[in-house]
Amino acid sequence: MRFSQHFVSGNNGVLMGVWDVVVVGAGHAGIEAAMAAARMGSSVCVVTLSRDTIGQMPCNPAAGGIGKGHLIMELDALGGVQGWAVDRSGIQFRRLNASRGPAVWGPRAQCDKERYSQLMRRLLRGTHGVNVVEGEASEVLVDGGRVVGVRLAKGDDIRAACVILTTGTFLGGVLHTGDDRRDGGRFGEAPSVGLGANLREMGLQLRRFKTGTPPRLHRDSLDYSKLEVQEGDVRPQAFSWRSGAVRNQAVCWVGRTPEAVREIIEENLDRSPLFGGQIDGVGPRYCPSIEDKVVRFPHHKEHTVFLEPETLNGPSMYINGLSTSLPADIQERVVRAVPGFENASFLRYGYAVEYDVVAPKQVGHDLQVSTVPGLYLAGQIMGTSGYEEAGALGFVAGVNAASSLKGGAGLRLGREQAYIGVLVDDLVNREHREPYRMFTSRAEHRLSLGVDSASERLMAEGVRLGLVPTKVFHVEQSRWERRREASLALESGAVVPNRSNKERLRKDLGIDLRTPTTWAGLLRRQDIDTQAAAAMAPALSGLPESEQSIIIGRLRYSGYIERHARERTRVERLRHVKIPADFSYEMVSGLSREVLEEMERVRPQTLAEAERLAGVTPAAMALIAGRLSAPARE
């Protein structure tokens, strides 16, 4: 059932009529949500505090990396837009962990922030079904237990069947620079005030997180002779199937903070809002401020910092690794103590922002709030950190909101299918005491979830949702087919130790072959020059190097993936075992109280669902399974 959209715009933007979806916030989550929903046929109204700040990158002028890069690639395979925008605004491309297997490759790009947000503004404006409105949403309107729209601070109501909140760091945002404490969602921007209280009234539990950002320095005030250059990859690769070739246009620099920095910070810790106690929120351990680093690792004499241009030609340089909320004068001393930054002039000081997030377990796998149908949450408001995490969540919320209105299955990805699945599952089911960021170590199926397989795993879903053209899908399919054929050929291609082969192998690879093997067997060996071996393998000839790395990487994983798959078959068989609705967990000997309560709260319907819950260990699964299979013994 579609809600039609009638919209009359008055002088101050008074809107009338009913929308399918209202998206509050036009950051990374809001944009993906709006784009997905609109392209699936919903009418979407995006409410943003300011048109100028659409698609901002408030912190790192970069996207991707290890874990985050996985999210962008998956989002792209599903039909999201972030990958495209990163490619078009990308000024340097690097693949982290390039020397390791495909499962942990982390594609990353430095972006021109202004270009990125310009691209996103144009995209929203140019997409049919999307309307952008400036204003502050101060209340979610609920009627009969269901969402019916939002109210803006200036008094207007926007009626909608679904509301997606992507408020980022704006909910109850407070900025800290030393003693300076002011309300704000980001530097120079007012926070969102009423909405937090409104959510609490609806019964949602909120908590406080914090994040920080480093100072920005003027490009021309730095001495690059004292810094190390960091170039992009020789053969930069694009994130998105939509993109053509990409190229490197900028470099980064690496510097080190000397011991003097540690001393300066230690002397002035009392002036730090973090250590002085003014900040309540919990910050992420993986993104510590420089004061955090100095306090937790006092034995480290120096810390590495990375200097990254925020735009291609503009003056602003971002110092990665110097996130801080120390007072301005201390920031100046700290920064100027670093070789190369002696005469640094500050365009902006670093600051910390504290903000409200919704505590986990209040939202379903479709990102809908369990107690308020029609209300969806996505992005940093859910307690994540990062543009990529936000984008992925926004996409999931947008797709599910649109599906709920037009019919259709929505999007629910399992942990074994995608990092997006891990992301949603972790946020929905587990407690986190700091902002959640994706790492590959969160994925138990990591070997099968590399960026190389994102499209194979997910593009079909993108096509089903109508967000990826079938033409593109068919092109990708032939690529996958070629990979499969090459892998099969390698597995069956014999390498016999006859005289000429043995000679060749000894000369080119330095190995002494005794028994017949296959090309696959040869490539699996750790003691050979892989590139040289790949060059010799007939099945790989003619394939681009990137494809070859993927095929060989998967070969090397296959044994382990199979073995672990076999280990899981025992549990696999149990997965589909249904748990009766009145099953008494109390009667299962040996379950911890935590697991017991979790089971009773969630009431999983199958053992597979039970296994996904936090705190449910293999031991607990075995106990429950045992109990399920022996009721007759009572």
Next chain:
Amino acid sequence: MAKAFSSELSSVLSGGADTIVARATAAGAGALAVIRISGPETGRVAEALCPEIDMGTPWRARVVRLHDSGGRSIEDAIAIPYRAPQSYTGEDMLELMVHGSPWIVETLVETVVSAGGRHATPGEFTQRAVSNGKMDLIQAEAVHEVIQAETLWQARMAREQLHGGLSREILAMKEKMVHFLAEIEGSLDFEEQGAVTDRDSLELTWKSCLEEIDGLLQTVAAGVRVREGARVVIIGAPNSGKSTLFNTLLSRERAIVTALPGTTRDVLEAGLEIEGLPVVLVDTAGLREATDPAEAEGIRRAGHEVGRADVILDLFSADEGKPSFDPRVDDQRVAVVSKVDLFGGTVEGALGISCVTGEGLELLRDEIHRRIAAPLGSMTGNVAVNARHGKALERAREHLVGVLGLPGEVAALEIRSALKCVDEIIGTVEDQEVLDEIFSAFCVGK
């Protein structure tokens, strides 16, 4: 009957944990019996039994007069209330000490059931203790073992395990494995930021993990020895005095009444304790001396016993000459020459005994003890893993053994599998722990 049914129904409907009751002491008549009650309704149950029981002053013993559900007084008892979480199960509890009359016990238990409790299932009190975090799985196992302990060593080991001795060892091993995993995960997820551990450090950690596992695996033999005892088998030619020796040893040592695992009816066996270790003494006399056609079977059975034996007493009488094996190279057998009082002299490599005069018996006993206690040398403290733990540890070891040669992301998978095995033993590995370890070990973060 209807009353009992409806109280069970109501506890199911109320959805909360039930209040359970059971006789804690062994069945049958005795001077005293203990009844245990645990759960949220304990207070109400206490009220029903005797209004004087004051849950408000827990951990104090009082003499009270108990009533049945009809209000008739049944028994004077000592009542000790416990307030959660300071009780065995971690819930509110009540323990009643009454005369050990089966009728009294049964009536009181039924009274509790009518007042809202239900019969506990076997092991349920311990299960609740685990549920409420009062003990872990390993300790819960130990409870059973403490109860079953018949010998000094069994008691010592079970108590050590109950007090968390084994748990601590396993936790120490787990921590090493978590640290190992964190080193590898750190280098994968934070490659750019210098969170790289050098190869040497990884190798050290890996070695340390394997050493921990091996140390614990070595105690399996000790654990089996203490829990299940050693089989000491007496063999020898007819008339070498096997039955006499059997009876003599039995009369000198403390007998164990209940059957130990692995005993069969066809062979003459007895359980006894030597220096705190359980022993099954086996006499093959009956087997050897059977006449055809059973003799062949008897010989086969004797051979079977020898195959299962931990120690073999190879007996020959002094007039027969020499032992049938070379005592210098055979660890398992003790050459014993009997009836030295009659035939005198010593035989090279054999222990001379006389069941009549008692000569040499002390030495023989010491020798037996020395051999059966040998595996215990691998234990530190009184901690030994049992067979279940041993299997899980072996699987963990298999996962770890080749890890150093693997690419990081594969190694991480193997270490996680090893940790799952550890989890099966103790039940406590959380994903968050690995992240915690990464962040405390590495200064990462851009």
